Amino acid sequence: MPLTRRHWLLALAAAGRDLASEWRRIARSTDGTVGAAAGVVGGGAVVSLHGDERFPLLSVCKLPIAMHMLALVDEGKYRIDEPVEVRPEDVVRSVSPIAERWPAEKKFPLAEMVDLMVARSDNTAVETFFRIGGGQPAMEERFRQWRVAGMRVDRGERQANLDRKGHEREALHDPRDTATPTGTVELLARLFRGEALSAPSTERLIAILKSTTTFPTRIKGLLPPGTVVAHKTGSSGVVNGFALATNDSGVVFLPNGKQLALSVYLKGSTRSDAERDRVIARIAKAAYDAFV
DSSP states (O other), X not given: OOOOHHHHHHHHHHHHHHHHHHHHHHHTTSSSEEEEEEEETTSOOOEEESTTSOEEOGGGGHHHHHHHHHHHHHTTSSOTTOEEEOOGGGOOOSSOHHHHHTTTOOEEEHHHHHHHHHHSOXXXXXXXXXXXXXXXXXXXXXXXXXXXXXXXXXXXXHHHHHHHTTOHHHHTTOOTTEEOHHHHHHHHHHHHTTSSSOHHHHHXXXXXXXXXXXXXXXXXXXXXXXXXXXXXXXXXOEETTEEEEEXXXXXXXXXTSOEEEEEXXXXXXXXXXXXXXXXXXXXXHHHHHHHO
């Protein structure tokens, strides 16, 4: 008997329920709160666990900031090869290839800064782009334009770090610079469908996301060797045995030709770095298996 559309949709719904159940089982193996969402880029149902709960973005914020800067390029407000001045107040010494070259170099091509910010999580690039891109009001308007709910970028890198310092546990309840898993998946899907940026900017950013070097032990950790993942990670580090957030969001290229948008957040955990990464890897592997 041929598979009707109704039977196909019922099968997809059942697979989604099975995946959500497996995610809940994995989440019970750790402390803190696990949030996850996954859906095929081309459309269809999104499976989620705490999908509408807010989680600290941390460096995952670099994805929408990069998209915003490329949108400004598409709008003619900047050139992709334009030299961007890095001011002293932009320089963040932690995790920043740009800071290592500053002040010997004070201007950097916009394209290179986007590349370093996403692929190598450069914090100086975040600070600079947040300043020249119009800050929180511009990001809020951009999310509205993209029709992406559940995502906020409110502060630059330095201010966010200052606000969290000594208040890591309280930061769990701060709505600033947060996202929901379903909102993150929607952002990824719009990017990969070409609905957020021009074709050249979309192609550029996807290539950069594929070249991400940070934390291959998360989404990529348990996937078959050679699986292509275009993603952005985020990490708070551990303060007094407490990790505010451990994140990874991106698109997994499946062997059946589909693209799977996947976002995994883990907040408020006291487990080791390896254990937290392993939880994200298990969530990703379960999603991979379900959607393949």
